[in-house]
Amino acid sequence: MNPTIRDVAKRANVSVATVSRILNNLTGYSDKTKQKVLQTIEEMGYQPNAIARSLNNKRTQTIGVLFPLVSSEFSSEILYGIENYAHDNNYSVLVCNTEIDGTRTLKYLQLLREKQIDGVIFASETLKDEYYSALQSAQIPVVLVASQSERPDVPYVKVDDKQAAYDATRYLIERGHRDIAMISGTKGDPIAGTTRFEGYLLALHDHGIEYDDELVRYGDFLYESGCEAMKSLLQIKRPLTAVFAASDEMAIGAITEASRHGMRVPDDISIIGYDNLRLSSMLIPALTTVHQPLNEMGRIAAEKLITMVETGEAVPSSIVPHAIMERQTVKNVI
Amino acid sequence: MNPTIRDVAKRANVSVATVSRILNNLTGYSDKTKQKVLQTIEEMGYQPNAIARSLNNKRTQTIGVLFPLVSSEFSSEILYGIENYAHDNNYSVLVCNTEIDGTRTLKYLQLLREKQIDGVIFASETLKDEYYSALQSAQIPVVLVASQSERPDVPYVKVDDKQAAYDATRYLIERGHRDIAMISGTKGDPIAGTTRFEGYLLALHDHGIEYDDELVRYGDFLYESGCEAMKSLLQIKRPLTAVFAASDEMAIGAITEASRHGMRVPDDISIIGYDNLRLSSMLIPALTTVHQPLNEMGRIAAEKLITMVETGEAVPSSIVPHAIMERQTVKNVI
DNA sequence: CTGAAAGCGCTTACAG
DNA sequence: CTGAAAGCGCTTACAG
Numbered sequence: 001m002n003p004t005i006r007d008v009a010k011r012a013n014v015s016v017a018t019v020s021r022i023l024n025n026l027t028g029y030s031d032k033t034k035q036k037v038l039q040t041i042e043e044m045g046y047q048p049n050a051i052a053r054s055l056n057n058k059r060t061q062t063i064g065v066l067f068p069l070v071s072s073e074f075s076s077e078i079l080y081g082i083e084n085y086a087h088d089n090n091y092s093v094l095v096c097n098t099e100i101d102g103t104r105t106l107k108y109l110q111l112l113r114e115k116q117i118d119g120v121i122f123a124s125e126t127l128k129d130e131y132y133s134a135l136q137s138a139q140i141p142v143v144l145v146a147s148q149s150e151r152p153d154v155p156y157v158k159v160d161d162k163q164a165a166y167d168a169t170r171y172l173i174e175r176g177h178r179d180i181a182m183i184s185g186t187k188g189d190p191i192a193g194t195t196r197f198e199g200y201l202l203a204l205h206d207h208g209i210e211y212d213d214e215l216v217r218y219g220d221f222l223y224e225s226g227c228e229a230m231k232s233l234l235q236i237k238r239p240l241t242a243v244f245a246a247s248d249e250m251a252i253g254a255i256t257e258a259s260r261h262g263m264r265v266p267d268d269i270s271i272i273g274y275d276n277l278r279l280s281s282m283l284i285p286a287l288t289t290v291h292q293p294l295n296e297m298g299r300i301a302a303e304k305l306i307t308m309v310e311t312g313e314a315v316p317s318s319i320v321p322h323a324i325m326e327r328q329t330v331k332n333v334i
Numbered sequence: 335m336n337p338t339i340r341d342v343a344k345r346a347n348v349s350v351a352t353v354s355r356i357l358n359n360l361t362g363y364s365d366k367t368k369q370k371v372l373q374t375i376e377e378m379g380y381q382p383n384a385i386a387r388s389l390n391n392k393r394t395q396t397i398g399v400l401f402p403l404v405s406s407e408f409s410s411e412i413l414y415g416i417e418n419y420a421h422d423n424n425y426s427v428l429v430c431n432t433e434i435d436g437t438r439t440l441k442y443l444q445l446l447r448e449k450q451i452d453g454v455i456f457a458s459e460t461l462k463d464e465y466y467s468a469l470q471s472a473q474i475p476v477v478l479v480a481s482q483s484e485r486p487d488v489p490y491v492k493v494d495d496k497q498a499a500y501d502a503t504r505y506l507i508e509r510g511h512r513d514i515a516m517i518s519g520t521k522g523d524p525i526a527g528t529t530r531f532e533g534y535l536l537a538l539h540d541h542g543i544e545y546d547d548e549l550v551r552y553g554d555f556l557y558e559s560g561c562e563a564m565k566s567l568l569q570i571k572r573p574l575t576a577v578f579a580a581s582d583e584m585a586i587g588a589i590t591e592a593s594r595h596g597m598r599v600p601d602d603i604s605i606i607g608y609d610n611l612r613l614s615s616m617l618i619p620a621l622t623t624v625h626q627p628l629n630e631m632g633r634i635a636a637e638k639l640i641t642m643v644e645t646g647e648a649v650p651s652s653i654v655p656h657a658i659m660e661r662q663t664v665k666n667v668i
Numbered sequence: 669c670t671g672a673a674a675g676c677g678c679t680t681a682c683a684g
Numbered sequence: 685c686t687g688a689a690a691g692c693g694c695t696t697a698c699a700g
Contacts, residue, residue, distance in 0.1 A: 002473075004693055015672075016671090016695090017671060017672080018669085021670090026696095027669090029670075033670085047444065047447055049448065050449045051385055051388050051389050051394065053694055054694090055386055055676045055694070056675080056696080057676090058676080073410075077405050079404055079405070080404050080405035092430075092449065094427065095417055097417045097421070114382055114383065115396075137379065138336065249616070279586070282583070284589070284590060284593055338676090338678085349686065350687090351680080351689095354678070360680095363685060364685060383676090388678090388692090389679090389693065389694085390677090391678090
């Protein structure tokens with residue numbers, strides 16, 4: 001058996017209260033007893049039991065993170081940022097893979113509550129009413145990352161997706177493109193779907209380019225759907241010089257499909273993506289795309305959450321800067 | 335305040351013992367009291383406190399997973415497999431990003447112990463003596479994934495790296511290549527470095543090809559190092575028709591570098607990688623590589639660990655099958 | 669500066 | 685079938 005605080009108290013001839021005080025750096029003991037206790041702790045190899053401590057403190061120093069798909073590069077970059085900040089601030093992180101399926105999310109929320117988690121980060125998932133009220137009733141603070149909510153007590157950290165999409169589209173326009181297709185993300189997705197499409201729309205509009213819905217296709221952010229979308233786009237008769245894809249995977253799918261049709265990127269068609277995956281810069285040609293600082297977003301989300309946990313105060317949301325990564329898949333056609 | 339077991343006991347006019355029995359599906363109560371208690375639980379929205387339970391049970395239903403770099407696709411695929419199996423078996427997973435740095439690992443081990451974690455999975459890290467003895471003294475079971483150990487009480491799950499490297503090299507040889515370079519992983523890495531190099535060596539030997547150390551370069555598994563290695567290989571005067579890289583990133587680096595030198599893959603040079611990253615199949619040309627079932631490996635590791643936790647018995651190691659993913663970067667030169 | 673004791677929210681013999 | 689009580693390993697007023 002591992003020794004308990006009682007064991008060290010006994011061995012050091014003091015009370016458990018004293019040991020506890022020393023362990024927690026409180027006041028109320030002489031330097032001499034401190035030395036003695038520290039030494040016995042060392043001798044016995046004593047390690048405090050965080051579970052027992054949590055039962056008193058009502059704090060577990062643990063946060064939960066919900067991802068729709070932990071294995072994606074997107075999620076894992078965010079997780080990295082979260083874990084790092086959390087660790088530096090003495091918190092642990094419990095990962096929860098929710099899949100697409102909402103039932104699992106609710107089950108997880110209940111589990112996290114039972115485990116007395118101090119707070120929750122929702123990654124790239126919308127905060128449904130039922131999730132919110134579950135969290136609310138358990139008084140668990142929550143922050144959103146790569147997602148958004150109107151609730152004043154739920155801060156979020158994300159890029160301005162509409163603006164980013166606007167910038168990507170404008171980037172094409174400024175290089176002389178006017179026949180620009182979009183491979184949009186999942187229809188109805190409020191964050192990465194609709195918003196990016198709106199940015200595309202607005203950019204066209206602001207530059208006097210008429211919108212043509214024949215130039216828009218919807219995918220699900222994954223490679224296959226990018227191929228499909230491009231295949232379909234390549235069948236229309238209207239001219240087409242550039243494509244804005246709402247994810248790098250779809251952009252890569254589009255490139256693949258274009259090359260299957262004997263078209264060269266960027267000579268015959270320009271393509272810009274969205275995500276800046278690690279491998280996107282390694283492609284030949286390297287993919288021009290929109291970068292969002294996922295790591296940093298994770299860090300900020302963790303920071304917000306821990307602040308909420310520790311101060312109990314509301315925390316503001318953050319919009320973090322995106323950037324266009326200029327690489328080799330967009331041609332200047334002016 | 336959330337209601338406690340006492341609150342529901344009081345409201346239902348029974349003892350906390352009875353409520354506890356019902357909660358835990360033990361025997362010893364009438365169907366009538368069960369109904370009443372269940373109803374009050376429902377009414378009050380009671381949820382048990384897992385921390386309090388853990389303090390009694392000496393079980394937290396939580397496992398810790400240590401990764402050198404959570405944000406890599408490698409780690410996140412394994413994590414996905416672990417999390418899934420754990421969740422299905424009522425365990426949660428705490429992620430720990432250890433970086434390259436060993437001090438952090440030891441700190442984490444201590445933290446996990448304090449948090450009374452039930453078991454630990456080490457991912458692609460060697461189990462140093464100091465880690466082992468820390469775990470040992472705390473009586474925490476451990477399993478290794480994508481790593482290996484000689485200790486009988488530490489099961490592992492991995493691919494046969496030497497054989498996989500052998501197969502990759504043989505794959506090239508069977509297609510007529512005899513001037514085969516290798517871009518090896520980190521020198522001295524006992525799992526992904528040395529072992530894969532040995533597989534390469536043995537394959538050459540078994541097919542009567544003389545080993546030439548001028549054809550071997552060492553990288554660190556990352557893209558940049560693959561570029562470097564290839565650049566250096568392209569300077570030697572000896573003929574060279576194929577390259578086996580110990581990671582997909584290095585393989586992609588090699589392809590990039592080759593194309594910078596005006597060489598076409600696979601026409602001028604064949605390349606085979608190792609990892610089967612998600613994006614490797616999306617490249618043009620798609621990368622021929624060695625696949626290891628990371629997801630499955632994670633699942634098996636979690637299964638082993640939970641078995642150890644719950645039965646206290648030793649569990650055997652597993653070697654899982656790898657596979658050559660035949661794609662487009664290797665040319666038949668016979 | 670120090671200790672006895674109550675309490676955190678559960679589980680589990682033990683007794684009836 | 686049911687309950688009173690001890691105990692899990694800590695923290696924290698309270699009293700001295």
